[in-house]
Amino acid sequence: MGMKMYPKDHALLQAAGNIEERRGNVTAARDLYSASRHIELSAPALIAPEDVAEGPNIAMVRKLFNEALLIGPKHGPVYNAFGNLERRQGNVDVAKQLYEDGINANCTDAPSVFHGLAKLHLSLGEVEEARSVLQRGLALFGGGSANNSNNYNG
Incomplete structure (x- = not known):
């Protein structure tokens, strides 16, 4: 009903895309998602195709991620999804650099980027190295003393 009332609202189209994706x-x-991008480019709309691609065209997805970073250079979910x-894809050095770039950009949702980098390690x-990354994240964002992480058993 909202899309009929507000057909040019990109956020409604994106939300509807999320619902359809969850329904399979x-x-x-x-x-x-495509209709949303045609109304207004936004980082969330640009990264959405990676989540629903069937046999994704990796070059196209990379292009969309790079566009998303140009539009939202501090959008943490883009760094995380791209990483x-x-x-x-097995591009460990590229992934590591993307996570580090997100951390260095002081991006939104930086904890997820630290988590992505730790998962890579x-x-x-x-x-x-993974423990060190998580300790860096904890030191920046709280969540307890870094000394407590010594109880982590991997």
């Missing part, structure tokens, strides 16, 4: 309607979700994509068997 990939084509409908992709169409709604996750590159990690899954863990996937490489680098437990101490």
Whole structure:
């Protein structure tokens, strides 16, 4: 009903895309995300295709992530999603740089970027590096003393 009343509201189209994605309607979700992008480019709308791509065109997804970073250079979810994509593609150095770039940009949702970088280190068997990243994040964002992290067993 809201989309009929406000057909040019990109946020409503994006929300509807999220609903369709959760329901498993990939084509409908992709169409709604695309319609949202045509009304107003925003970082969340640009990263949405990565989540619903069937056999994603990696070059296109990378292009969208780069556009999202130009539009929202402090949008943490973009750094995290882009880093996750590159990690899954086996581009460890690129993924690591993306996570670090997000951290250095003092981006929104930085804890998720620290978490992404720590997961990357863990996937490489680098437990101490992962612990160090998580301790850096805790020191910046609270959540307890970094000394308490010594109880972490990986």
